[in-house]
Amino acid sequence: AGARPSVAVIGGGIIGLAIGWRLAAAGCRVDIFEKGRAGQGASHAAAGMLAAGAEAEPGEQRLLPLCLESRSRWRGFAAELEAASGQPVGLRDEGTLIVALTRDDVEVMRVNHQFQRGLGIESHWLTGAQVKELEPFLTPRAVAGVLSPLDNQVDNRRATAALRVAFERAGGRLHEDSPVEAVDAEAGRVRGVVVGGRAHTADIVVLAAGAWSRQIAGLPAAAVPPVRPVKGQLLSVAMDPAAPLLRHVLWAPKCYMVPRADGTLIIGGTTEEKGWDDSLTAGGVLAMLEGAWRTLPGIEELRISEMWTGFRPGSRDDAPLLGPVAGVDGLVLATGHHRNGILLTPVTADLVAGFILTGRVDPLMQPFGLDRFAATPAAA
Ligand code: FAD
Numbered sequence: 001a002g003a004r005p006s007v008a009v010i011g012g013g014i015i016g017l018a019i020g021w022r023l024a025a026a027g028c029r030v031d032i033f034e035k036g037r038a039g040q041g042a043s044h045a046a047a048g049m050l051a052a053g054a055e056a057e058p059g060e061q062r063l064l065p066l067c068l069e070s071r072s073r074w075r076g077f078a079a080e081l082e083a084a085s086g087q088p089v090g091l092r093d094e095g096t097l098i099v100a101l102t103r104d105d106v107e108v109m110r111v112n113h114q115f116q117r118g119l120g121i122e123s124h125w126l127t128g129a130q131v132k133e134l135e136p137f138l139t140p141r142a143v144a145g146v147l148s149p150l151d152n153q154v155d156n157r158r159a160t161a162a163l164r165v166a167f168e169r170a171g172g173r174l175h176e177d178s179p180v181e182a183v184d185a186e187a188g189r190v191r192g193v194v195v196g197g198r199a200h201t202a203d204i205v206v207l208a209a210g211a212w213s214r215q216i217a218g219l220p221a222a223a224v225p226p227v228r229p230v231k232g233q234l235l236s237v238a239m240d241p242a243a244p245l246l247r248h249v250l251w252a253p254k255c256y257m258v259p260r261a262d263g264t265l266i267i268g269g270t271t272e273e274k275g276w277d278d279s280l281t282a283g284g285v286l287a288m289l290e291g292a293w294r295t296l297p298g299i300e301e302l303r304i305s306e307m308w309t310g311f312r313p314g315s316r317d318d319a320p321l322l323g324p325v326a327g328v329d330g331l332v333l334a335t336g337h338h339r340n341g342i343l344l345t346p347v348t349a350d351l352v353a354g355f356i357l358t359g360r361v362d363p364l365m366q367p368f369g370l371d372r373f374a375a376t377p378a379a380a
Contacts, residue, residue: 004026004027004028005202005203005357006029006030006203006204007023007029007202007205007206008033008204008205009205010033010193010216011033011041011209012032012037012174013038013041013341014043014156014159014341015337015348016034016206016334017038017163017164018349019206019208019334019352019353020172022350024167024172025170028356030167031175032174032175033180033200035178035179036177037176037177038174038176039160039164041210041311042311043210043342044160044308045232045311046156047266047268048090049096049153049343050152050153051148052064052067052071052151053068053116054096054098054116054123055151055340058111062319062367063318066320066368067344068121069347070344071150074346075091076346077346078159081159081162081166085163085165086165087158088162089154089162090155090260090261091152091153091154092260093152095248095249096152096249097126097131097146097148097248097249099131099142099144099250099252100142100144100253101253101295102143105143105253109146116148121148122148123146123147123148124146125144126144126145128144131145134248137245137246138296139297152249153258154342175195178195178196180193181194182194182216182217182218183207183217183331185218185219185220185328188329189328189330190205192205193205194218203330205331206334206352206356207225207332208334209335210227210335210337210341211227211312213225213333214227219331223370226315226316227321228314229312230271230272230311230312230339231271231272231273232272232309232311232312232339233272233280233281233284233308233309234307234309235266235267235268235306236265236306237264237265237299237302237304238264238302239302241261244265245302246259246296247259252291252294253291253295254294255267255268255292257292264305267288267289267292267299270287272284278311279309280307312339313335313337313338313341315335317372318339319336319338319367319368320334320336320338320348321333321335321370322348322351322365322369323361323368323369324355324361325369326370334348352365
């Protein structure tokens with residue numbers, strides 16, 4: 001099979017690090033260039049839900065097989081990553097509980113539940129009493145629920161930190177405070193990247209710059225991915241880890257809550273089209289806290305630990321952009337993961353690294369090429 005290709009990765013988020021880890025472990029020379037600190041973009045901001053099943057709603061069929069496949073890979077991926085890094089990644093397997101507070105919520109939940117069951121997704125209908133048995137601190141107004149037992153969570157900050165260690169231990173080189181100024185491309189072929197005014201040559205360039213992916217200079221027009229920042233606000237409160245108010249990932253009508261093992265309870269999240277505006281707003285925080293308080297009144301007494309914003313890398317159809325670009329040899333995309341990038345990390349790393357090592361596009365990756373947008377105008 002000859003020598004392994006050398007690879008330059010643009011972006012040290014969870015996606016770039018995971019691909020870099022796979023490739024370095026396979027014997028490639030890998031350099032990851034990160035404009036700031038690795039893992040401080042969307043990968044830091046996320047809630048870490050691995051919600052392939054609960055999120056399946058009528059109209060999102062393209063993405064579902066990829067999400068389900070990645071969900072099933074997370075357990076093995078986490079075990080391998082923990083062994084390679086010597087660090088825990090906080091995978092929890094209580095599953096996701098969806099609750100309804102009104103008759104209207106019940107009907108919406110019933111439609112989604114039947115849709116998911118029809119697709120063979122494991123999901124169980126619960127009465128109000130059964131919901132309260134699982135989560136005794138929920139409001140008495142919780143009239144019904146659905147348990148999606150395979151939709152778990154991972155601590156995305158720990159997972160990203162572990163990936164960095166695993167990548168470096170596998171021999172990969174991480175360059176922080178090193179923005180890629182341009183992709184070095186000529187006559188339909190990418191030759192490397194320009195960093196700090198200097199050319200860094202590589203056989204393959206992986207574009208994994210999250211919400212910033214369309215801003216890299218030098219990309220041939222045909223290879224500019226239609227990715228835009230989709231703002232999200234989140235906050236967290238501190239539960240007593242010995243007596244937590246919540247154990248399952250919870251989806252309520254107006255918010256979601258994600259309890260970490262250390263007692264941190266993440267409450268989210270807004271979805272806003274505001275460009276690069278990263279402000280926390282009174283309205284956003286109010287909506288999240290009100291939604292959470294109506295569902296889990298006990299949060300009223302808890303200390304707020306943190307509030308933050310992040311930018312989901314949204315593509316035009318909310319599905320990622322993965323793999324080679326026709327007519328631009330040497331460039332590989334791994335971006336546009338929108339609100340599913342943590343969930344999709346294992347499958348993205350395997351498929352993208354697999355393509356770089358073998359030159360073959362896996363059938364699972366094939367629907368996610370940039371060419372799917374070729375027939376429509378080029379706005380993000
Ligand atoms: P990022 O983590 O943003 O990494 C991209 C990196 O590229 C950044 O570190 C950036 O600094 C760097 N970069 C940019 N430009 C350059 C350049 N020119 N040169 C060098 N480096 C550059 N997903 C889930 O699966 N489950 C969830 O529960 C979930 N919740 C979310 C909640 C919020 C509020 C947000 C914002 C996102 C959430 N997501 C969730 C989505 C998930 O966070 C993203 O899809 C995922 O983190 C994308 O990873 P990434 O590595 O592509 O992007």
